[in-house]
Amino acid sequence: MIEPKYHPGEEILLDYADGSLSEPTALVVATHLALCPWCRRQVAELEAIGGALLEDEAPEPLSPNCLIEMMARLDDGSGSGEIRPGADRLPTPRPEPAPAPADLIRIPQPLRSYLDAPLERLDWRPVMRGIEEVDLGLGRAPVRTRLLRLRPGAAVPRHGHSGLEINLVLAGGYHDQRGRYRFGDVVVDDDSVDHRPVADRGGDCVCLSVTDAPLRMTGGLRRILNIPLFRR
Amino acid sequence: MVDALRLALPFAEATVRQWWRPRLSAGLATLGAMLETGLTDRAARGRNLDELTLAVARERSRPAFGALFGHFAPRIKSYLMRLGTDPGQAEELAQEVMLLVWHRAETFDPTQASASTWVFTIARNKRIDAIRRERRPEFDPNDPALVPQPVEAADRAVEAGQETARLRAAIGALPEEQAELLRLAYFDDKPHSAISAERGIPLGTVKSRLRLALERLRRLLKEPV
Numbered sequence: 001m002i003e004p005k006y007h008p009g010e011e012i013l014l015d016y017a018d019g020s021l022s023e024p025t026a027l028v029v030a031t032h033l034a035l036c037p038w039c040r041r042q043v044a045e046l047e048a049i050g051g052a053l054l055e056d057e058a059p060e061p062l063s064p065n066c067l068i069e070m071m072a073r074l075d076d077g078s079g080s081g082e083i084r085p086g087a088d089r090l091p092t093p094r095p096e097p098a099p100a101p102a103d104l105i106r107i108p109q110p111l112r113s114y115l116d117a118p119l120e121r122l123d124w125r126p127v128m129r130g131i132e133e134v135d136l137g138l139g140r141a142p143v144r145t146r147l148l149r150l151r152p153g154a155a156v157p158r159h160g161h162s163g164l165e166i167n168l169v170l171a172g173g174y175h176d177q178r179g180r181y182r183f184g185d186v187v188v189d190d191d192s193v194d195h196r197p198v199a200d201r202g203g204d205c206v207c208l209s210v211t212d213a214p215l216r217m218t219g220g221l222r223r224i225l226n227i228p229l230f231r232r
Numbered sequence: 233m234v235d236a237l238r239l240a241l242p243f244a245e246a247t248v249r250q251w252w253r254p255r256l257s258a259g260l261a262t263l264g265a266m267l268e269t270g271l272t273d274r275a276a277r278g279r280n281l282d283e284l285t286l287a288v289a290r291e292r293s294r295p296a297f298g299a300l301f302g303h304f305a306p307r308i309k310s311y312l313m314r315l316g317t318d319p320g321q322a323e324e325l326a327q328e329v330m331l332l333v334w335h336r337a338e339t340f341d342p343t344q345a346s347a348s349t350w351v352f353t354i355a356r357n358k359r360i361d362a363i364r365r366e367r368r369p370e371f372d373p374n375d376p377a378l379v380p381q382p383v384e385a386a387d388r389a390v391e392a393g394q395e396t397a398r399l400r401a402a403i404g405a406l407p408e409e410q411a412e413l414l415r416l417a418y419f420d421d422k423p424h425s426a427i428s429a430e431r432g433i434p435l436g437t438v439k440s441r442l443r444l445a446l447e448r449l450r451r452l453l454k455e456p457v
Contacts, residue, residue: 003379010446011439018418019356019368027369034371037381044345048392049449050356051349052399053418059306060313062323070301070327071294074334108377110369184379 004036004184008166012188013039017046024139024210027110028168028186031208034108035184107170111208114138115147119171119206122147130154130199142212149206150174150199158196163212165189172205174198281347282393289337300347301330308355314419317363325362329355346396395453402452410445417442 008016008029015021016029033040107119114136115122124132130151138145142163150156150172166188173182176195181187189195199205281303287296305326312322332354340350357368371378403411416427424442428435 003382010443014417014442014446019360020421023366023369030369030371034375034378037379040371040381045450045453046446047353048345048349048395048453049399049403049414049446050352050418051346052396052403053415054304054307054311054352054355055348055396055400056403057307057310057314060310060319060322062306062309062326066305066323066327067298067301070305070330071298073327073331074294074297106377109372109375112375112377114369 002183003038004032004182004186006179006181006185006187007036007039008032008186009188010042013042014046017043018050022139022143024143024145025166027114027138027145028166028208028210031108031111032168032184032186034110111170119147124149128157131156139210144209144211146209146211147206148209149204152199152201152203152205154205155196155198158194160191160194163191164210165212166210168208170206170208172203173200174205174207175200280393282342285333285337285340285347285350286342288334289340297330297334300333304333304351305330308351311355311419312359315359315363315421317359325358326355328362329358332358342393344392346392348396349392398452399449402449406445406448410441410448413438413442414445 007013012021012025012029016026021029033043107115122134124134127133127148131154132149134147136145136147147170148167152172166186167181169181169183169185169187171183173180174197175181176197178195180200281300284293284296284300287293288300305323308326308329309319309322312325313319317325329351333351336354340347345353357370360366360368403414406414413427416422420427422430424438425435427433428438431438433441
């Protein structure tokens with residue numbers, strides 16, 4: 001199995017681990033993690049740092065009844081933690097789709113649970129010649145979370161970005177003047193990037209794409225995030 | 233009459249036992265937690281946090297849970313307050329987090345992460361769920377589509393259980409300006425640019441300090457004990 005070559009970069013992984021990434025970007029990162037044992041290791045380390053910082057926190061005194069209440073809740077089946085308390089306030093997670101036939105592209109979790117059908121049966125809408133999309137309806141405008149499908153050789157017109165764009169390659173591949181991206185790669189582009197991606201020949205290219213992502217970090221260093229920083 | 237009593241007695245006994253048992257163990261747990269908080273962590277050191285979590289998983293031990301609660305709940309409350317949650321809600325959410333600890337203790341794997349790390353991830357996700365009202369996308373380790381680790385990570389020199397202690401020592405040894413930025417990254421939602429503006433430190437310096445801190449901690453995790 002070929003492991004991805006382009007990674008989200010340390011700052012994005014840190015924001016994923018410390019919980020500050022918004023859901024669309026976190027979805028891209030988590031799906032990449034399913035495909036990238038190396039980034040999983042990085043996130044585990046960053047979470048361990050979070051654990052050490054929690055341990056270092058000065059304890060905040062609890063109200064006198066807190067423990068008694070807590071112990072009473074252990075017996076109270078209705079407050080079971082197995083059902084997420086507060087789940088009723090959240091959009092209902094879509095049911096798990098039937099397992100995809102082996103000949104279809106295997107979509108890893110957590111992305112799979114965000115799709116209501118196998119890739120081929122999704123409601124693909126044409127964007128322009130050779131390019132189709134499925135909008136996952138995730139994130140507040142102007143953020144868009146989409147699956148993009150490019151026919152072999154399809155070219156996206158030269159474009160810049162008004163915000164941050166993050167792509168995860170799920171099938172096939174594409175290239176631009178900076179590199180060639182394949183299965184599992186994460187490509188981060190910011191407004192300083194003016195590029196013209198072209199799908200590789202030999203098969204459709206499918207990407208999970210988040211545009212205008214509100215990342216916590218701002219500033220001019222985003223471009224370097226896309227460099228595979230931690231090559232082994 | 234006597235017969236009726238004889239019939240009723242075991243029932244009454246059972247009822248009393250049923251009533252007392254949870255209360256007795258709750259009492260023990262209270263005592264455990266009081267000792268725990270009162271004796272500044274001595275109890276936690278006696279029986280470490282990983283063992284306590286395993287005792288909850290294996291025996292549904294209430295005293296062990298009480299000790300975990302005494303240790304973690306005040307820290308979770310502090311963590312949530314730093315992130316802007318008011319004290320009342322922070323305490324309520326700390327209870328919710330500990331309830332998840334109680335119910336999900338079987339999923340705790342001490343070879344993967346220490347109890348502190350595990351609790352941190354639960355608290356982080358609970359906050360995303362309850363405060364931000366978002367789902368937390370996470371990969372599924374049992375997903376057949378997951379690309380497995382090629383070989384058991386050889387660079388992992390430190391056992392998960394010791395990781396937290398070593399990291400704490402290392403964080404303590406960081407230059408203060410690095411340690412502070414690290415805490416801000418985990419315990420503050422502010423963009424790095426806002427941190428930079430507030431403290432009058434150039435953005436590039438914020439990022440490079442953070443990167444230096446992470447590098448140092450990572451290197452430490454790879455060093456043999």
